[in-house]
Amino acid sequence: MKHKTTFFILITLLITVACEKPEARRPKQHGTTNFYKEVLKENKKLNALEKERLEKWISQDTITEYKTSPHGFWYTYVTKDTLGLSNSPKTEDVVLLSYSISDINNRLIYERREISYKVDKEDFIPALQDGIKLMKKGETITFVIPSYRAFGVIGDGNEIAVNQPIQSTVTLIDIKSKKDNEIN
Numbered sequence: 001m002k003h004k005t006t007f008f009i010l011i012t013l014l015i016t017v018a019c020e021k022p023e024a025r026r027p028k029q030h031g032t033t034n035f036y037k038e039v040l041k042e043n044k045k046l047n048a049l050e051k052e053r054l055e056k057w058i059s060q061d062t063i064t065e066y067k068t069s070p071h072g073f074w075y076t077y078v079t080k081d082t083l084g085l086s087n088s089p090k091t092e093d094v095v096l097l098s099y100s101i102s103d104i105n106n107r108l109i110y111e112r113r114e115i116s117y118k119v120d121k122e123d124f125i126p127a128l129q130d131g132i133k134l135m136k137k138g139e140t141i142t143f144v145i146p147s148y149r150a151f152g153v154i155g156d157g158n159e160i161a162v163n164q165p166i167q168s169t170v171t172l173i174d175i176k177s178k179k180d181n182e183i184n
Contacts, residue, residue: 043148043153046163047146047148050146050147050148050163050165051146053165054074054104054144054146054165057104057144058074058144064076066144069127069130069131069134071127071130071131071149072127072146072148072149073127073130073131073143073144073145073146073149074143074144075131075134075141075142075143075144076141076142077139077140077141078140078141078142078169079138079139079140079171080139081136081137081138081139084136085136086136086137086138086175087136087175088133088134088135088136089119089132089133089135089172089175090119090133090177090178091119091120091121091178092118092119092120092121092178093118093119093175093176093177093178094116094117094118094119094175094176095116095117095119095132095172095173095174095175095176096114096115096116096172096173096174096175096176097114097115097117097132097170097171097172097173098112098113098114098115098170098171098173099112099113099115099128099168099169099170099171100112100113100168100169101160101166101167101168102166102167102168102169103164103165103166103167104144104165104166104167106167109159109160109166110159112169114173117132119132119133125145125149125150125151125168126149126150127143127145127146127149127150128143128145128168128170131143131170132170132172135170135172136172137172137173137174137175138171138172138173139171139172140169140170140171140172141169141170142167142168142169142170143167143168143169143170144165144167145165145166145167145168146165147162147163147164147165147166150164150165150166151164151166
C-alpha cells in the first residue's frame with residue numbers, strides 16, 4: 001500500500017509538472033547602457049585633460065600666436081593672404097594641398113606629401129577637414145590638433161599612437177571650385 005501511495009504521488013506530480021505551460025526565455029540583461037555611459041564619461045575626462053595640456057603647451061610658446069577654432073583645434077598662420085585675393089574652399093571644391101604631420105614636440109611623423117581632396121566629401125583628418133575651410137590659396141597654416149580630432153583612440157595603425165595629439169602644417173596650393181569641376 002505504501003508503494004501504491006508513493007507511486008500515485010509521483011504520477012500526480014509528474015502530470016502536474018508536465019502540464020505547465022512553457023515560459024518564454026527572456027534575453028539576459030547586460031548593463032551595456034551603463035558601460036557606454038561610463039566609457040563616455042572617462043573619454044570626456046581624458047579629452048579635458050588633453051585640452052588642458054595642449055593649452056599649457058601653447059601658452060608656453062611665446063613666439064607664436066595661436067588662434068582657437070570653434071572646431072576643437074588651434075592654428076597659426078605661417079603664410080597669410082594679406083591682400084584677400086582668394087576665397088576659401090567650400091563643400092565639394094577640390095583642393096590641392098601639401099601637408100606634414102609631427103608630434104607636439106616637433107618630431108616629424110610623416111614627411112610633407114601632396115594630395116588632392118574634395119572638401120567635405122572625402123575621408124581626411126577630421127580637424128583638417130574643418131581647418132582647410134579657413135584657408136585661402138597660397139596660405140600655410142600649422143594646426144595643433146588634439147587626438148580626438150585627429151586619429152583618436154586607435155591611432156593610425158602605423159606611426160601615430162593611441163590618443164596622440166599632432167601638429168600638421170598645411171599649404172593650400174590650389175582650389176578648383178565645384179563649378180570648374182562640373183565643366184571639366
